[in-house]
Amino acid sequence: MPESEGPILGIRxxxxxxxxxxDRVPAPRLEALARRFGSLRALFYLDGGFEGWDASPAC
Structure with a gap:
C-alpha cells in the first residue's frame, strides 16, 4: 500500500x-526491510471486495 513507510508495511x-x-509478496524486499529496521509492523487491510480464503493447494 502507498501508506507503507519505514518499518510499517501495509498490505491490501x-x-x-x-x-x-x-508468492506475490516480494520476499527480498521484506527481508531487506527486516534487516534495516530489526522488525516490521504490518497492517493487513481486507477491502470491501474481499471474498475469503482458499487454502487448497494449486494444481
Missing part, C-alpha cells in the same frame, strides 16, 4: 486469497 487484499498469493 481483495477477492479470494489463495496459497499462491503468498
Amino acid at each position: 487484499a481483495s477477492g479470494r486469497l489463495t496459497l499462491d498469493d503468498g
Whole structure:
C-alpha cells in the first residue's frame, strides 16, 4: 500500500486469497526491510471486495 513507510508495511487484499498469493509478496524486499529496521509492523487491510480464503493447494 502507498501508506507503507519505514518499518510499517501495509498490505491490501481483495477477492479470494489463495496459497499462491503468498508468492506475490516480494520476499527480498521484506527481508531487506527486516534487516534495516530489526522488525516490521504490518497492517493487513481486507477491502470491501474481499471474498475469503482458499487454502487448497494449486494444481
